[in-house]
Structure formats: C-alpha cells, structure tokens
Amino acid sequence: MFFSINESNGVAIYEQIVRQVTFAIAEETFKVGQMLPSVRVLSVQLAINPNTVARAYQELQVDGVLEPLRGRGLVVCAGAIRRCKEIRRSVIAESLKEALTQALHGGLEADEIREIVHKQLNKLDGNVATVSSTVETSS
Amino acid sequence: MSDSITAQGLEMRFPGCEALRGIDLTVPSGSVFALLGENGAGKTTLIRILTGFQSPTAGQCTVCGFDPSKDALEIRRRIGYVSDQPALYDWMRVDEIGWFTASFYPEGFLERYGESISHFEVPRNRKIKHLSKGQRAKVALALALAHDPELLILDEPTSGLDPHVRREFMESMVDRAVTGRTVLISSHQISEVERVADMVAIIHQGKVRLMDSMIHLKETVSEVTISLDDPLIALPRLTGTIEVLSEQSSGRQRRMVVRGFDQSAKELLEARPGVLNVRSRPASLEEVFIACTRGSVVAAVDDDRFGRTGKNSEGLQPSVSGGSHES
Numbered sequence: 001m002f003f004s005i006n007e008s009n010g011v012a013i014y015e016q017i018v019r020q021v022t023f024a025i026a027e028e029t030f031k032v033g034q035m036l037p038s039v040r041v042l043s044v045q046l047a048i049n050p051n052t053v054a055r056a057y058q059e060l061q062v063d064g065v066l067e068p069l070r071g072r073g074l075v076v077c078a079g080a081i082r083r084c085k086e087i088r089r090s091v092i093a094e095s096l097k098e099a100l101t102q103a104l105h106g107g108l109e110a111d112e113i114r115e116i117v118h119k120q121l122n123k124l125d126g127n128v129a130t131v132s133s134t135v136e137t138s139s
Numbered sequence: 140m141s142d143s144i145t146a147q148g149l150e151m152r153f154p155g156c157e158a159l160r161g162i163d164l165t166v167p168s169g170s171v172f173a174l175l176g177e178n179g180a181g182k183t184t185l186i187r188i189l190t191g192f193q194s195p196t197a198g199q200c201t202v203c204g205f206d207p208s209k210d211a212l213e214i215r216r217r218i219g220y221v222s223d224q225p226a227l228y229d230w231m232r233v234d235e236i237g238w239f240t241a242s243f244y245p246e247g248f249l250e251r252y253g254e255s256i257s258h259f260e261v262p263r264n265r266k267i268k269h270l271s272k273g274q275r276a277k278v279a280l281a282l283a284l285a286h287d288p289e290l291l292i293l294d295e296p297t298s299g300l301d302p303h304v305r306r307e308f309m310e311s312m313v314d315r316a317v318t319g320r321t322v323l324i325s326s327h328q329i330s331e332v333e334r335v336a337d338m339v340a341i342i343h344q345g346k347v348r349l350m351d352s353m354i355h356l357k358e359t360v361s362e363v364t365i366s367l368d369d370p371l372i373a374l375p376r377l378t379g380t381i382e383v384l385s386e387q388s389s390g391r392q393r394r395m396v397v398r399g400f401d402q403s404a405k406e407l408l409e410a411r412p413g414v415l416n417v418r419s420r421p422a423s424l425e426e427v428f429i430a431c432t433r434g435s436v437v438a439a440v441d442d443d444r445f446g447r448t449g450k451n452s453e454g455l456q457p458s459v460s461g462g463s464h465e466s
Contacts, residue, residue: 007333008423012357040317047309048334049171049353050317105416 001029005046013048017056019091022065025076026084036066036074063087142201143168143290143321144189149198151184151345158184159195160345166323166338168289171316173332174325176342177432182325183223185342186294189323190220203289216244219283223295225275229268233261233278237285244286255281259307273304280311291315293324297331309335333424341431348431349384349398353424360384361400362422365393365414372413377404385430396422396430 001024005016024030036042039057043050057074060066064083066074077083103113144166151159158181166172176182187193189202191211200207203217227236233256241248256263259277267275276296283291293312297305305328312322312335326332332339333353340350349356365374370391377383382398397404400419408417422430 005334007330008425010421010423012354012421013334043313043317044310046334047306047313049337050313051337055354 003042003046005048014052014056014059017042017053018059018063021056021060022063022084022087022091025065025080026088028081030076032076032078032080034076035069035072036076038073141168142166143170144172144200144202144323146185146189146200147198149185149188149200150196151181151188151193152196157345159188159198162198162342162345162347164200164340164347164350166321168321169316169319170337171312171322171324171335172338172340173336174323174340174342175327175329175332175428176325180342180432181345182342183294186220186292186323186325190214190218190292216286217288218290218292219286219288220292221276221279221283221294221296223298225279227267227275227278230266232264232266233270234263236267236278237282240282240285247287248285251287252281252285255284273300276300276304277307280308284311284315288320290321290323293322293326295325295327297326297328305331329425329428339424341428343432349427356424356427357421360396360398360422360427361419362426363395363397363400363405363408363417363419365395365408365418366416367391367393368413368415372411374414375407375411377407384427385433396426 001020003017003020005013007013009016011019021030021036030036036057037045039050039053043053046053057066061068061074064077065080065087067077069075100113103116104110108116142165144164146162146164149159149162149164151157162181162185164185174182174185184193188195189200189207191207191214194208202214205213205217207214228239231239234253237249237252237256241252256278259274259281261270261274261277261281267278270278280296291312293308297308300308309331312324315322316335316337322335324332324336336353338350338352339356341348351359368391370388374393377397377400380399381401381404384396384398386393386395388394397419405417405419408414
C-alpha cells in the first residue's frame, strides 16, 4: 500500500501511519494474514525516522491489529477488520466533532448546522466513491 | 558508549563576534540529531569545533569518546562529514576521487563508494568540475559514507538541491539510523527535520535555546490563542513547569507558543475576567523554531549578560575579543 505523510498537518507522523494502516485494513487493502513492510523498508521508503515507524507498529500491536509472525515480521491479525472499522469510526467521529465545534464556536445555531449537515449528506450520499472502490479501480 | 557527542560550555569568540556563548549538548548514540538555527546562529562553528577544524575559546567536548582538540585524526576516522559546500578536487574524476580517498581508510571503502555512486547514478568518468551541484553533493555524501562511519555529520547538506537529491539524502540518513549509526544534521528544511529527527536542538545567538526529543517536543509545545474583550487586559503569569517561548498580540487576541501548557493553565487563563476564549493546539516544529529564534530575544540576552561575568573570570577569554561584551 501507499502511505502519504504530511509532517505539518498537526497529526503526529506515527499517528498518521497508525491511521492509514487501520483504514487500509478496514477497507481490506490489507488482508488478514498479510505481512506489513519491515520498519527498515517503510522508514526508508517514506524517508522518516525508523523509531517513528516502530512506534506506530507497536501501537498497532497493542491495539490488537497486528501480530508478530515469529522471525518474519508483522501480519494483520484475524479479527482486525472489525477492530479497525471501530477505530475508523471513532477517528471520523472525532473529526466531525471538530468541524461541529468550529461551527458552534463560529456562532451557528444547532438547527442551522443540522440543516447544513442534512443538505450536504443528501447531496453526497450515493455520489461519493467509497475508499475500497477507488482502491479497486486504481490498482 | 551511550553518547556520540557531548559538549559542555563551548564558547567561541572571533574578533568582534561571539559565535558560541556556552553550548551544552548531548547527542545519544544511534539517534538522528538535528541542529536548527538561523543563519549565523553558530551551527557551522559548532560543527567545525566538533570535527577538530577549530579549537574553542572555552569549554569541552567529545566526539565518539575523543577530544577533537587532541585526537582530531581519530575522530575523522570514525565520522563522515558533508559540508554545505563540499571541497572536492575539481580536476579529479568521480572514480579517481574515490580511489584517492580510499587510501586514507581501511579496506572496503572503494567497494562501498562504488555502490553509492551507482545508486546515486553519478557518471563515474566525469570530472568533478563538470558535475552539477546535486551530483557534487552526492559524491561528497558517497565519500562520507564509504567507510561506514559511526557518526555522520551533515551541515546544511541539502540547501539549494532539488527535491530528488534531498529525498536521497533523507533516505541515506534514515538508512544510517536503521543500522544504529548516529547522524547529526544541521538544516533549515524544517519539514525534513520533522520527518527524520529523533532529537532537536534549536540554537539561537550562540546558545542552545531548546533541546528535546521530537516526540516529547511535539507533545508538550502548544500554540495558544486567547481572545479578549479588551486588548489591554493583563494575563496571569504562567508559572511552574510552563515556559512561554513567545508571545504576540494582535488586536483583541494574544497568541503564545507555550511549553508544558496543560488543563490547569488553561483554566487559569479562562478564569481571568475579560478572557473570552482560550484555544490550544499542538505547535508544529516550524512554529516552535520561529518562537525560539524570534520570541524573547531581549530576555535571552539579558539573562546571558548576568551569567557571563562569572565565566569571564576564569581567564579563558583571549584578549583580542575581550571587552566587547562587558562594555
């Protein structure tokens, strides 16, 4: 899979890797049992500090998403998909919360926000390519 | 050995200029350590002292366990150094300079040099004077890496180079770090530093303004924006472990870059009458850098003036550069 790292978007780099791996598993770009690139390979490929990659992998292991395959590397756990979907859901909820906080902070009324959300949701629902479908067409 | 570089109280004075004014630094082995600072902050001077090209006015340092003023040769055997303007013999060809340099190092140098040159795709039989800036930099890097040094020092290696070459330099740095070697890099490319560094030191006016691990730095430094209903409201002083790196005000807003900002500090600010809103978010390395190098310049200078008298009395200061500061 391809990662894209943005060093100055406010999300720590290790967290960006964690999220991208999680999302990739949720949409099944990474399949259960598939092996992830080694710390060395990924850090050179992305030109980021190897400790950052190691930290991300460690966190993914703690989250029960990856498990070590003795002497070979890290693979996606059985049952990781469900876990990753949950994590993805909470990450997305968090960013929606941020957008809503901004709206409230800017002085919009709850009803106005609801209207905006409804309108945008109606417009977008069914018209947005889901991540897994874009992956299939682009690969 | 756990520290690749140590420095205590390094000072360097040139006639009419104090380049370093007491640098304390520790670079752990196996880390990628970034030195950040404006042009003229003293980074290159520091590197020149560490590599034994210059002896400091005062202070001690060790590199790979050796003292550069006594064992410069031992250090040079163990380190690789790429300066911002690598001095290479213009009239040599790319393969000749490798062959020439190999004679100073143990066996295996030429093979590794050859591998890097092929990897970097530099034409072997071209003369150095006919190489582009990027190719010259690659030759310098290949030479610096060919003896598999314990410590690689890069002094603004990527300034003026295209994104491809910069990327290759970064990949080489990461590759060093993966094999447990130490890298010291001085750079202005903050976004690059943000990706590759474990540790950062920000040097400002010849002093280390801030030194921390990248992770800790990112977790503890925040940018705080405070909205006020009157621009003249005085804010409570943040004390304890909290350090305000810079403060700016614009109309009815104040913006601070703060280290160690926490919930209780937020509550303290919010409790002040006239404060409408306090928002904080993690600061980027660039914001930290700007805050450290612009922020409280005056305060830093004043601090220094007090601290200095004591050090001068040690009698290590040469008469040439003396006086300019105390007057």
